[in-house]
Amino acid sequence: MPTLLNKKPSAAAICRPAAPALIFGDLWTYDPAPETAEPKLKSRYELFIGGKFVAPASGKYFDSINPANEQKLAEIAHANAADVAAAYRAAKKAYDQTWSRLPGQERAKYLFRIARLLQDRAREFAVAETMDGGKPIKESRDFDVPMAAAHFFYHAGWADKLEYVAPGRRVAPLGVVGQVIPWNFPLLMLAWKIAPALAMGNCVVIKPAETTSITALKLAEIFQDAGLPAGVVNIVTGFADTGAAVMGHPLAAKVAFTGSTEVGKIIMRSLAGTDKKMTMELGGKAANIIFDDAPLDQAVEGIINGIFFNQGHVCCAGSRLLVHEPIAATVLAKLKQRISVLRVGDPLDKNTDIGAINSRAQLATIKRLVAVGVKEGATLYQPDYALPAKGYYFRPTIFSGVSMSQRIAREEIFGPVLSVLTFRTVDEAIEKANNTAYGLSAGVWTDKGARILKLAAELKAGVVWANTYNKFDPASPFGGYKESGFGREGGRQGLLDYCKLV
Amino acid sequence: MAAPVQIAVRRLFNDVGPVDYVGLEERVAKFGTRSLKKNAKRFGLKLAVSMIDLTTLEGKDTRRKVEALCQKARQPHDDLGTLAVAAVCVYPAMVPHARRALGPHSAVRIASVATAFPSGQTALKTRLAEVKWAVAEGADEIDMVINRGAFLAGEFSSVQDEIAAVRATCGAATLKVILEVSELETYDNIRAASFLAMRVLRPGDFIKTSTGKTTLNATLGNNQVMLEAIRDYYLETGVPIAMKPAGGIRTAKQALTFLVAVKETLGDAWLNNTRYRFGASALLNDLLRQLEKEKTGAYPAPYYFSEATESY
Numbered sequence: 001m002p003t004l005l006n007k008k009p010s011a012a013a014i015c016r017p018a019a020p021a022l023i024f025g026d027l028w029t030y031d032p033a034p035e036t037a038e039p040k041l042k043s044r045y046e047l048f049i050g051g052k053f054v055a056p057a058s059g060k061y062f063d064s065i066n067p068a069n070e071q072k073l074a075e076i077a078h079a080n081a082a083d084v085a086a087a088y089r090a091a092k093k094a095y096d097q098t099w100s101r102l103p104g105q106e107r108a109k110y111l112f113r114i115a116r117l118l119q120d121r122a123r124e125f126a127v128a129e130t131m132d133g134g135k136p137i138k139e140s141r142d143f144d145v146p147m148a149a150a151h152f153f154y155h156a157g158w159a160d161k162l163e164y165v166a167p168g169r170r171v172a173p174l175g176v177v178g179q180v181i182p183w184n185f186p187l188l189m190l191a192w193k194i195a196p197a198l199a200m201g202n203c204v205v206i207k208p209a210e211t212t213s214i215t216a217l218k219l220a221e222i223f224q225d226a227g228l229p230a231g232v233v234n235i236v237t238g239f240a241d242t243g244a245a246v247m248g249h250p251l252a253a254k255v256a257f258t259g260s261t262e263v264g265k266i267i268m269r270s271l272a273g274t275d276k277k278m279t280m281e282l283g284g285k286a287a288n289i290i291f292d293d294a295p296l297d298q299a300v301e302g303i304i305n306g307i308f309f310n311q312g313h314v315c316c317a318g319s320r321l322l323v324h325e326p327i328a329a330t331v332l333a334k335l336k337q338r339i340s341v342l343r344v345g346d347p348l349d350k351n352t353d354i355g356a357i358n359s360r361a362q363l364a365t366i367k368r369l370v371a372v373g374v375k376e377g378a379t380l381y382q383p384d385y386a387l388p389a390k391g392y393y394f395r396p397t398i399f400s401g402v403s404m405s406q407r408i409a410r411e412e413i414f415g416p417v418l419s420v421l422t423f424r425t426v427d428e429a430i431e432k433a434n435n436t437a438y439g440l441s442a443g444v445w446t447d448k449g450a451r452i453l454k455l456a457a458e459l460k461a462g463v464v465w466a467n468t469y470n471k472f473d474p475a476s477p478f479g480g481y482k483e484s485g486f487g488r489e490g491g492r493q494g495l496l497d498y499c500k501l502v
Numbered sequence: 503m504a505a506p507v508q509i510a511v512r513r514l515f516n517d518v519g520p521v522d523y524v525g526l527e528e529r530v531a532k533f534g535t536r537s538l539k540k541n542a543k544r545f546g547l548k549l550a551v552s553m554i555d556l557t558t559l560e561g562k563d564t565r566r567k568v569e570a571l572c573q574k575a576r577q578p579h580d581d582l583g584t585l586a587v588a589a590v591c592v593y594p595a596m597v598p599h600a601r602r603a604l605g606p607h608s609a610v611r612i613a614s615v616a617t618a619f620p621s622g623q624t625a626l627k628t629r630l631a632e633v634k635w636a637v638a639e640g641a642d643e644i645d646m647v648i649n650r651g652a653f654l655a656g657e658f659s660s661v662q663d664e665i666a667a668v669r670a671t672c673g674a675a676t677l678k679v680i681l682e683v684s685e686l687e688t689y690d691n692i693r694a695a696s697f698l699a700m701r702v703l704r705p706g707d708f709i710k711t712s713t714g715k716t717t718l719n720a721t722l723g724n725n726q727v728m729l730e731a732i733r734d735y736y737l738e739t740g741v742p743i744a745m746k747p748a749g750g751i752r753t754a755k756q757a758l759t760f761l762v763a764v765k766e767t768l769g770d771a772w773l774n775n776t777r778y779r780f781g782a783s784a785l786l787n788d789l790l791r792q793l794e795k796e797k798t799g800a801y802p803a804p805y806y807f808s809e810a811t812e813s814y
Contacts, residue, residue, distance in 0.1 A: 020740040022733065027770035028545055028761075033537035138535055297730050298525025341766045350537040447520050467522050 037123035048220035050090035051230025057082040067134035067356040079236035084245035087234035091203040094231030104160035111156035113226040134356030148191035154474035155195035171499040173201030175253035183209035184313035279487025284440030287433035288318030294445035306469040312416040316441035357392040366415035373408035439481030521689035530722040550757040554587040572603035588775040594636040601640035614641035620713035622647040643676040678708035684718040696731035710746040719749025748781025754792040
């Protein structure tokens with residue numbers, strides 16, 4: 001009987017191999033499928049203060065690099081303390097004269113407009129986000145951009161219903177809020193921070209991360225197109241000094257920070273004794289717990305999604321896999337097989353599953369911690385596929401035989417590195433999962449509903465996902481326990497963190 | 503004390519493990535986002551053509567209709583050279599006509615549904631006799647239906663024994679076991695039924711989704727459950743079982759997505775028509791149309807392609 005055409009399967013594919021093994025070879029390879037939408041980048045981005053793009057007082061600019069090929073994308077203004085002060089003055093003026101006086105219904109119109117304009121330009125933003133940050137286009141296209149728009153839509157809906165945020169109490173805006181966001185979800189974090197603040201009637205000074213400022217400044221173009229009153233949102237770009245100025249400015253009624261626990265602690269120390277409100281969304285080392293009765297293929301899919309989504313640059317990444325001893329070998333084998341069909345490479349290719357690491361510095365951090373893992377005796381597994389010659393790439397990595405005392409089981413790596421540990425009983429699983437300084441998220445995989453409810457109650461984590469992972473919704477509050485921070489983002493609880501009760 | 507039937511149910515389901523509906527749907531949604539361009543697309547389209555079981559299963563089938571179908575199967579389009587589909591699939595009464603039309607040593611195989619297709623609701627003796635007759639008349643492959651009533655009643659051994667009996671009756675003919683997934687309803691049931699069948703099949707025999715006679719037939723979801731069952735069984739025993747989704751796959755885009763699922767679940771060894779088939783008819787012309795489009799850059803009108811069959 002005829003098999004096939006121009007390409008024939010290899011001999012190994014026809015004869016049954018001695019030990020059954022699947023062949024994921026090159027019989028049918030996908031051609032490059034680059035997303036071709038124009039990202040419409042400028043060669044230089046200024047600061048966005050008082051509704052206008054203005055040059056920084058310092059006169060300094062820094063380069064934004066595409067991590068996929070190490071090429072320069074644009075120059076970004078470096079704001080100093082004087083620029084930050086100008087941004088706060090603009091925000092304060094907008095707060096006093098317009099924004100806090102507008103009825104919620106009117107504020108909602110602006111938020112709806114921003115959401116719709118972002119949807120209109122979704123492909124353009126997705127490409128810009130991918131070029132700037134290195135994440136695969138399928139994620140920026142299917143997750144980051146639509147979810148950012150969803151946050152504006154959701155909070156637009158709240159703006160005229162604020163009397164229901166705290167039943168029996170009245171709410172009032174805080175004033176000007178200073179916000180600093182990380183580089184893992186540049187546009188989404190921006191939306192996540194700005195939308196509730198604006199809905200509640202606050203004005204904003206926000207600093208994006210230095211490696212990923214472009215989509216924030218593109219969104220500023222949308223603010224202009226939407227006719228958002230000048231000064232309601234001010235975007236100052238730069239490095240840690242800029243961030244410190246944003247967090248420490250006396251006009252800030254509240255500061256909100258998303259980033260590492262280390263920097264969060266520095267900010268908290270510097271603000272001790274002031275009357276500023278704070279919310280912190282910090283690091284994580286989430287446990288993804290798999291019981292022997294779990295639907296294994298779907299659990300494996302959840303593990304993959306949990307740790308390799310956005311190259312593992314996710315604060316709630318399921319970086320510790322706790323697997324029930326009887327199924328440890330099976331799960332590990334299934335994981336390895338699943339990883340062999342993941343595609344690492346050009347983030348703009350629609351078939352890429354894992355893109356580029358965000359920066360040279362982060363790549364170095366990941367390499368350093370992986371080397372520590374090897375040195376401390378964990379078993380390393382990496383698939384052997386080729387990586388692009390240029391750009392910051394790292395193979396998806398699994399460490400098995402990890403124990404709780406090893407650094408790769410305790411420290412946040414923020415990369416595509418999974419540490420696999422085992423447990424024997426439910427209590428042991430809970431104890432291991434909670435034995436960490438962090439408490440942002442956790443996952444539970446089991447066919448038993450009662451066990452899910454027990455673990456949801458006993459795991460010290462802000463989010464517990466059951467038989468799924470990395471699910472987000474603007475209506476669902478997100479935030480941490482312990483050193484993963486405090487305050488919630490999203491939902492009614494998120495709004496409460498941007499208002500005072502009067 | 504649990505009844506023996508209940509014990510059998512528990513044993514099988516514990517043995518094969520559960521499937522999570524939501525997670526499975528999420529997985530298969532990702533196959534649809536794979537973007538196939540240029541050579542990858544052409545290769546996939548031709549591969550899909552070579553995997554078709556070109557089907558007509560109607561009360562109104564005639565000798566002439568089956569002859570036309572066989573001609574179309576042998577030469578789907580004048581631009582494709584010698585590329586033919588894998589098989590024609592007909593009712594037993596049409597097997598002699600198909601054999602005469604294709605000749606004794608045809609590369610295109612003849613598949614016959616049998617065992618009181620599509621319901622299977624008759625005596626085992628009658629069903630086996632039908633299989634025997636179809637093979638004697640020249641069928642290369644037999645598409646049987648499982649006893650869904652017995653499966654849902656938990657009488658697993660009787661379901662399995664019947665499959666074994668049909669297999670024995672097939673002789674050298676390849677067996678395809680239709681689970682009729684829409685009547686099994688849950689992914690857990692589909693996974694369990696797949697294992698039940700595979701455990702009595704020979705290497706190269708098929709499990710197949712559906713008869714095409716119910717409302718919901720092959721979907722990416724139930725295809726995936728069966729592919730994963732085949733993978734797990736192969737890795738455990740070394741016995742490669744083949745797969746045939748049937749019914750409801752009408753467009754080239756759908757077929758390519760199914761093939762992506764095969765590529766990423768079972769790998770290269772299943773990307774040929776001894777291990778994977780499409781039970782379809784309308785699909786063929788859409789594949790041909792897409793192949794023409796790849797060649798000329800323009801979609802030809804449907805009337806440029808000969809109609810071979812209108813059902814399934």
